[in-house]
Amino acid sequence: MIDRRxxxxxxxxxxxxxxxxxxxxxxxxPVETRSLPATGMAIPVIGLGSWITFNVGDSPDLLRxxxxxxxAFVEDGGGMIDSSPMYGSAQATIGHALGQLGRPANVxxxxxxxTSSVSGGAAQIKESARHWGVARxxxxxxxxxxxxxxxxxxxxxxxxxxxxxxxxxxxxxxxxHGSLERVMRExxxxxVQLTYNPVDRAAEDRLLPLAQERGIGVIVNRPFQGGRLADxxxxxxxxxxxxxxxxxxxxxxxxxxxVSHPAITxxxxxxxxxxxxxxxxxxxxxxxxDPGMRRRIADHIRAL
Amino acid sequence: MSEWWTxxxxxxxxxxxxxxxxxxxxxxxxxxPLPLIAVGLxxxxxxxxxxxxxxxxxxxxxxxxxxxxxxxxxxxxQRYPTINWAASYMAPIFAVQAVIAFAFLRRAxxxxxxxxxxxxxxxxxxxxxYATLIHPLWSVLFGRPLGSxxxxxxxxxxxxxxxxxxGLAFLSGSARWLxxxxxxxxxxxxAVTLFTMGEAQGWVPAIAAVLAxxxxxxxxxxxxxxxxxxxxxxxxx
Ligand SMILES: NC(=O)c1ccc[n+]([C@@H]2O[C@H](COP(=O)([O-])OP(=O)(O)OC[C@H]3O[C@@H](n4cnc5c(N)ncnc54)[C@H](OP(=O)(O)O)[C@@H]3O)[C@@H](O)[C@H]2O)c1
Numbered sequence: 161m162i163d164r165r166x167x168x169x170x171x172x173x174x175x176x177x178x179x180x181x182x183x184x185x186x187x188x189x190p191v192e193t194r195s196l197p198a199t200g201m202a203i204p205v206i207g208l209g210s211w212i213t214f215n216v217g218d219s220p221d222l223l224r225x226x227x228x229x230x231x232a233f234v235e236d237g238g239g240m241i242d243s244s245p246m247y248g249s250a251q252a253t254i255g256h257a258l259g260q261l262g263r264p265a266n267v268x269x270x271x272x273x274x275t276s277s278v279s280g281g282a283a284q285i286k287e288s289a290r291h292w293g294v295a296r297x298x299x300x301x302x303x304x305x306x307x308x309x310x311x312x313x314x315x316x317x318x319x320x321x322x323x324x325x326x327x328x329x330x331x332x333x334x335x336x337h338g339s340l341e342r343v344m345r346e347x348x349x350x351x352v353q354l355t356y357n358p359v360d361r362a363a364e365d366r367l368l369p370l371a372q373e374r375g376i377g378v379i380v381n382r383p384f385q386g387g388r389l390a391d392x393x394x395x396x397x398x399x400x401x402x403x404x405x406x407x408x409x410x411x412x413x414x415x416x417x418x419v420s421h422p423a424i425t426x427x428x429x430x431x432x433x434x435x436x437x438x439x440x441x442x443x444x445x446x447x448x449x450d451p452g453m454r455r456r457i458a459d460h461i462r463a464l
Numbered sequence: 465m466s467e468w469w470t471x472x473x474x475x476x477x478x479x480x481x482x483x484x485x486x487x488x489x490x491x492x493x494x495x496x497p498l499p500l501i502a503v504g505l506x507x508x509x510x511x512x513x514x515x516x517x518x519x520x521x522x523x524x525x526x527x528x529x530x531x532x533x534x535x536x537x538x539x540x541x542q543r544y545p546t547i548n549w550a551a552s553y554m555a556p557i558f559a560v561q562a563v564i565a566f567a568f569l570r571r572a573x574x575x576x577x578x579x580x581x582x583x584x585x586x587x588x589x590x591x592x593x594y595a596t597l598i599h600p601l602w603s604v605l606f607g608r609p610l611g612s613x614x615x616x617x618x619x620x621x622x623x624x625x626x627x628x629x630x631g632l633a634f635l636s637g638s639a640r641w642l643x644x645x646x647x648x649x650x651x652x653x654x655a656v657t658l659f660t661m662g663e664a665q666g667w668v669p670a671i672a673a674v675l676a677x678x679x680x681x682x683x684x685x686x687x688x689x690x691x692x693x694x695x696x697x698x699x700x701x
Contacts, residue, residue, distance in 0.1 A: 218546055222486055333475070
């Protein structure tokens, strides 16, 4: 089901990738991509989150820094940028950056609906699109299953009308997996978003196999546990097994572990740092790991 | 539907320290040269609390009312919500404190209060002086730009601390606690926010609030004292 094709994410995306490669003075290996189960469209496995990191208000300095992060992301293949009306000014920051960067074509615009008022959903989506500066989103998700029955109707109708390409539903921190499973079984959604990393592996039991079975794309949030896992591991030396996998850092080892699960479509680490975007993106070019190596990594991290 | 209670505080915090501290830089720049004038008015508050003449209390309450009104309207009502949507819900609470301070101004004009004496008054003057002159220095001491200094009358924390100082200097009994409630609540919120962000500066609002509460608990109400000495002298007669 998961097809790992070499990637050209639209013509403009290819051009930008080419430009970045030229600037780097070397042939940049294309970023690993996954086909979206529903349509076969390819998308880079390393996306970009925006919780906290892009909530910078009107600060010109921080808007500039955020733009540089998004520039690095776009130059390195782009892909999914995920936000939500819950994230303060993050949507506006992304909109600002995309405007500055000339609206790059290789961004997979991903947002959420987050309101307990079902009738208020459409207006909120419109407001979100205004912040992003886009006419429509590639993917709209129901944030934390909030009022999901009603919003799902709205989103499906929008999809039918061509106002959004894909529809999904999110959770995090391992919450409400029972409800999520029910939605996945009973409704034709394109994506689920959930927390998954070498430490938080609750999704492995039922949700990831179910996603594969039903052809639902999986977006992984909190790969670094909101930074806590990355901080904790930074106090330990990178284990020798990283030499076997090719990961140059803990962050890369974690991302490599995550995207090597065959059910995963994209992981969306958030960062404020250009170096970290590049490092994370580079993890998408590492070899995929077999289940044995994935187990060794998880065991090693758990034992630390 | 909501499962908020299962989240830790750090899961709910939606902004980073760099975005939080940048707010003060933007606010100071947008209002310049008002921050400078505000420091001057803070110094005036210190002088008023120290002199404690007939005009001191009404002027102090007037300045405090203006400070809460403007901090609530500008920083809490407009600047802070750019990174924290919950802030817009806190702005009305600042308006309430402005109204409370205004009520105390009217009362002070009609019936000049007994100025508190002794340790709590000195602590009050100290808190106002701290809020005006020392608190802005934390930005630099913690390695942030001077432009991001938190100024009394512009930023909420020093405004709340100066307000507690004024309460110690000019009020007693239940009036003082009424005047204290919102500033104490704010300082608690601020301390929790800063600690959740991992900022050591969380100790500042926490300690200021505890000091003011200790000062208020230690008080001996001058009116009660007067009553008491009255009774004693009558008894003697
Ligand atoms: N319910 C939901 O729908 C939901 C819930 C949670 C998250 N999400 C989405 O998922 C995204 C990711 O989750 P998250 O932001 O909570 O957590 P995360 O991606 O696990 O962690 C972000 C933190 O990791 C650090 N980091 C990033 N790359 C790094 C690297 N290469 N090395 C070391 N540290 C690195 C970042 O710090 P630096 O800035 O220093 O790089 C940042 O503080 C969110 O931004 C959001 O878009 C959705």
